[in-house]
Amino acid sequence: MEYKEFAKYYDKFYHNKNYAKETDFLMSFINQSDEIIDIGCGTGIHASILEQKGFKIDGLDLNKEMLDIAKTRVHSTLYLQNILGININKKYNIIISMFAVLNHLKDTKELEKALQNLKNILTDNGKIIIDLHNPQSSGNKIDSYDNMTRTMEWHYDKKLKIENSKIIFEINGQKYTDTHTFRIFTIDEVKQCCKNVGLVVKNVYENYDVNKCGTSISKNLQFLICKDI
Ligand SMILES: C[S@@+](CC[C@H](N)C(=O)[O-])C[C@H]1O[C@@H](n2cnc3c(N)ncnc32)[C@H](O)[C@@H]1O
DSSP states (O other): OOOSTTHHHHHHHTTTOOHHHHHHHHHTTOOTTOEEEEETOTTOHHHHHHHHTTOEEEEEESOHHHHHHHHTTOOSOEEEOOGGGOOOOOOEEEEEEOSSGGGGSOSHHHHHHHHHHHHHTEEEEEEEEEEEEOOOSOEEEEEEETTEEEEEEEEEETTTTEEEEEEEEEETTEEEEEEEEEEOOOHHHHHHHHHHTTEEEEEEEETTEEEEEOOTTOSEEEEEEEEOO
C-alpha cells in the first residue's frame, strides 16, 4: 500500500479503531521516564495520545504524507525512514509498532532484518511491542460513516500466508481505491526470527488485553519482545 493519497483519509477511514484501548494496553509496559519510539507511526495517533499523557515519544515512518499528518499532532522527532534501514543514533527503552506495520514486509528474511534494526536502537533492558494482523478467513464489508462509504474486500491465502486486500472509499462523490498485500507471520516465525537476532518473545497477547493470551486463531497478536541477555 502506498499511503500517499490515502494518508489524508486514513484517520477517517479508521475512525472506529479503538486507539484509546490500544494505548492503555501499551501503557501497561511503559514507565513515565521511558524514551519511546513508534515505528510505522502513520498519522501519529498512538504517539499523540501518549504525548498527551506526558510520555516522550518519537516516531518513524516510510511515508511522508502520513508523517506530515503526524507532525500536526506530535511534537517530538519524527524520522522519515524505512524499518529495513533504520539510521538513528539514539537508544529507546520502549519500541512500539502498531497495526500491522511489520505485515508490510515481504518475508521472514525482511522480518529478521527489521527486528535486528529494532534491537540496535533498544536499550539492554528495553521492551519491543509489535502488533500484527492475523486474519482467519477471506471476506468483505461495506459501511458508511459521515459522508464516506467504505468497502473492504480481503482474500487470505493460508498456504502462502498472504492476505491481499482492496479498499474502496467514496468520499464527497469521489472514489479512491487502494490495495495492499500483507505477509502474515505465525507466532513460531516471529519467535524464530527474534531468536536469530538475539531477541526473545516474552509473551503473546490478543486484542490489546494483557489478560488474553494470543494464539494461532487470534484476529490480531501483540508480541512483547526483549533482548536475550
Ligand atoms: C496500517 S498503518 C499503521 C499506522 C499506525 N501505526 C496506526 O496504528 O494507525 C501502517 C504504517 O506502516 C508504515 N510502513 C509500512 N512499511 C514500512 C516500512 N518498511 N518502514 C517504515 N514504515 C512502514 C506505513 O507507511 C503506514 O504508515
